[in-house]
Amino acid sequence: MAVDLTTGTYDESGIFSKHNEVPKSIEKKTNDDVADSLKSFQVLKILKECLSTKSVVVEGRFVGDERPAIIIIEKLPFDSRDISQLFTSDSRLELKFWNNIYGNYHVYPQNGFNGIGVQVIHPASENDFLKFVDIPLVMVNETKELYEAVTLPYFKRNLQKCQDVTYITNNENKIYNDQNENGFVLLKDDLENCSCTNTHFRAKAIISQKELLSVRDLTAVDLPLLIKLRKKCLEELSTKYNVPISKIESYITYPPTNFPLHVFFETVEKDSMIPTEKAHHLETIISNLQLIPDYYQKITLIYSLPENDTLLKSITEHESNK
Numbered sequence: 001m002a003v004d005l006t007t008g009t010y011d012e013s014g015i016f017s018k019h020n021e022v023p024k025s026i027e028k029k030t031n032d033d034v035a036d037s038l039k040s041f042q043v044l045k046i047l048k049e050c051l052s053t054k055s056v057v058v059e060g061r062f063v064g065d066e067r068p069a070i071i072i073i074e075k076l077p078f079d080s081r082d083i084s085q086l087f088t089s090d091s092r093l094e095l096k097f098w099n100n101i102y103g104n105y106h107v108y109p110q111n112g113f114n115g116i117g118v119q120v121i122h123p124a125s126e127n128d129f130l131k132f133v134d135i136p137l138v139m140v141n142e143t144k145e146l147y148e149a150v151t152l153p154y155f156k157r158n159l160q161k162c163q164d165v166t167y168i169t170n171n172e173n174k175i176y177n178d179q180n181e182n183g184f185v186l187l188k189d190d191l192e193n194c195s196c197t198n199t200h201f202r203a204k205a206i207i208s209q210k211e212l213l214s215v216r217d218l219t220a221v222d223l224p225l226l227i228k229l230r231k232k233c234l235e236e237l238s239t240k241y242n243v244p245i246s247k248i249e250s251y252i253t254y255p256p257t258n259f260p261l262h263v264f265f266e267t268v269e270k271d272s273m274i275p276t277e278k279a280h281h282l283e284t285i286i287s288n289l290q291l292i293p294d295y296y297q298k299i300t301l302i303y304s305l306p307e308n309d310t311l312l313k314s315i316t317e318h319e320s321n322k
Helices: 024-035 080-086 126-130 144-157 220-241 282-291 310-320
Strands: 002-004 041-050 055-062 065-075 092-099 102-108 116-121 137-142 174-178 184-188 202-207 248-253 262-267 279-281 301-306
Touching: 041 065, 065 126, 137 144, 137 310, 144 310, 174 220, 184 220, 202 220, 220 248, 220 262, 220 282, 248 282, 279 282, 301 310
Parallel strands: none
Antiparallel strands: 002 116, 041 055, 055 065, 065 116, 092 102, 137 301, 174 184, 184 202, 202 262, 248 262, 248 279
């Protein structure tokens, strides 16, 4: 059972309750399984804390139930439509620091502004727990030789299970489709656990040429495709979301997680950034290929992988057998 309790907005009085009502079809299940049982939740340990998202993940058990449970607790974002309700006599202020014109306070507002979002996963599986385990990262210097000996064969072995076909077959996600033999399809991408502004979006263009697996396969021959893709996708996204092209970035990640080649488009303002060593901006790729036609076949690519990653395991085994 995975239940999200974060739904709701502020009513005219500034109380966070109006939209907390759940559909009748699930009202009884929610009340019985979560609202009452949260009172009997016993914390075993903290799985993860994140200061930037103001969230904490805890493992525990419900009284009378030995099945493991995970509870994700996160501060709710402000509803700017009713922010004026914060500045009332109901908000208690506690002065922490004052220096000339600068003052820092802890504010304890009315209920409408101090809610938290709670997500319950119960019973929680091993895979659920793995999502909240921080795995140490290892840097990889992937030379041309290492790519040909290990990484490329690894990509080919994982082609079948990493092909991104779900979105392509779902017409609701399609934004634009270039049906040319050397074309692409532009798809809306999901944004999970994002608290960015309403103008934030992400999309991905999937190249039709199945032999293009990653940025390593791109050469000057692909420049017409990349230039056309960049121009058309930026125009379509700018029009659809009413966002200036100057506020949209485009990039290819390496190593890829899906095949064939994906180009991602996303607004510049977002919660978290792609690690710099994994994101290769489309403009830079085009520029590099214009200067050196086989640039990405020659260079050493540097990126990080979790210690338990299967690609890293293959690389480590190869290096130890030299």
